[in-house]
Amino acid sequence: MSTFETIGSDADLIAQAVRELIRRTRFPVAFGGLLSGGEVPVTSIVGSRTRSLEGLRVQPQRGLGGRAMTELRPRMTHDYGSSRQITHDYDGFVLGEGLRTLLAIPVVVSGRPRGVLYAGAWDESPAGGVAAAPAMQIAEELAGELRIREEVERRLRAANAPTPPPELSPAQRESLREGFAELRSVAALVQDPAVRTRLGDLERRLLALSAPASPPNAPDVHLSPRERDVLACAALGRTNAQIAEELGLRESTVKAYLGTAMAKLDAPTRHAAVAAARREGLMP
Template sequence: MSTSTTSESETDLVARAVRELAQRTRFPVTFGGLIDDGVVSVTSIVGNRTRSLDGLRVKPERGLGGRAMMELRPRMTNDYGSSQQITHDYDVFVLGEGLRTLLALPIIVDGRPRGVLYAGSWDRTPVGGVTTAPAMQVAHSVAEELRIRDEVERRLRAAGPTSGSVPARQREELRESFAELRSIAASVDDVDLRARIAQVERRLVTLSGDAATATTGPIPIVHLSRRETDVLACAALGATNGEIASQLGLREGTVKAYLGTAMSKLDASTRHAAVTKARRAGLLP
C-alpha cells in the first residue's frame, strides 16, 4: 500500500485501500468501510456510475458482505440479482448501481471482522485466483495495519501518562512493545507498512525518555541496520540467541553476527553494554 502519515485516520486508510483495490484488480467499482457501532458504513467508493451506493450500511449476516464477515472469508457472486445464497437487503444500493458481479472481502483482525471491502462489475465477470489474490492482499494489509494500531494504543494506554520519568513497569511495557513491533516488521513484506511501523517505534523510543535523561554528555551518532536493531531489541528483553533466531526467523549464527556488528558500532564489549548505549543514543526504548 502507498505511503501515508501516522496521522492517517481509519477512514483515510479505507479510502486508500479502496483505491488500491481498483488499481490491482480488473473490477471497475470498489468500495468499503469499517464496523462502527455494529454496522459497516461504506465510507469510500471508486468507479461508480451513480450515487446508488451512497449511504450503504451493512449489518453482519446480511447481504454478501455480511456473509463474508460472519464466515471470515471472501464471498463472491457473478449474478448478484438472482443469487439465492445471500439475503437481498441491499438490492436498492447494489442493483441501483447496476452491479452484477460482486466480491466481498472481510477485514479480519485477531479473528474478528472489522470491516469489508467490495469489488464489483456491471457485467458477469469470471473471477479466479489471479484476480482474488491481490484483492485479498489489500484486505490483509488493512487488517495488519489496524492490528498494529490497536496493539500500540493498548500498550500506550497501559503505560499511562508519559510526562517526567516513566515507572519501571511501564518502561518495560514500552520495551516489550518495541521488540514486538520489530518482530512484526520483520515478517511484513510491504515496505511502506514497515516504514509506518518504524514511525510508531520512534514514538515509543521518545515516550521512554531514555535518550533525554540517561546521560548529561554528548550522545554519539550511531546507525544500526534494521536487523541489528531487531536482534538488539530482543536481546534487551533477555532473549538468548536461539530465542531471537526463532522469533525473527533467522539462523542462530546470523543472530550472533548481527549482535557482533551492533556491539562493534556501539563500542560495547557485551550485549548488555550495547543495549545500554543504544538506549542512550535513542535507538531503543
C-alpha cells in the same frame, strides 16, 4: 511490505484500500468500510457511475458482505440480483448501481471482523476469480495496519493509566498508622495556621499511601478534627487515659469524642469505629 500510509484516520486507510482494489484488480468499482456500532458504514467509493451506494450500511450476516464477515472468508457472486446464497437487504444500493458481479472480502483483525471491502462490475466479469487473490492481499495488508494501530493504542492506554499506590506490607502499614496518629497528636497542639495547613497536606499524603486501588468517591461520614485525633490514637490500642495524656485532654473528654465518632460511624465499639473510618478513607 504494506503499500498503506500509516498516517491519517481509519477512514483514510479504507480509502487507500479501495483505491488499491481498483489499481491492482480488474474490477471497475470498489467500496468499503469498517465496523462501527455493530454495522459497517461504507465510507469510501471509487468508480461508481451513480450515487446509489452512498449511505450503505452493512450488518453482519446480511447481504454478501455480511456473510463474508460472519464466515471470515471472501464471498463472490457473478449474478447478484438472482443469487440465492445471500439475503437481498441491500439490493437497492447494489442493483441501483447496476452491479452484477460482486466480491466481498472481510477485513479480519486478530480473528474478528473489523470491516469489509467490495469489488464489483456491471457485467458478469470473467476476471472475478483471478482478481480475488490481490483483493485478499489488500484486505490482509489493511488488517495488518489496523492491528498495529490497535496495539499502539493499547500501549498508550496502558502508559497513561494511573499507577495504583504500592501495596504496603503489614509492618509498613502499622508504621504508617503510628505516624498518622503522631501527626494528629502534633497537629492538635499547633496554633500557627500556616503550619497546620502544611500538616494537613502531609496528612492527606499519608492517607493517599494507604488508599485502595479503587478508593471511595467521597466519605459519607464527616468527623471533627478532635474525633479523628482520638480515633487515630485508639487505632493504636491506646487507652482513654493514654489518649488524654497524649492529646492534653481530660479522660472524660476523650470518652465523649470517641462516643460521637462511634455514633457517626454507626459502630458499637471503638475497634468497629476504627474499621469503619478506614473503609471511609478517613484514616490509614
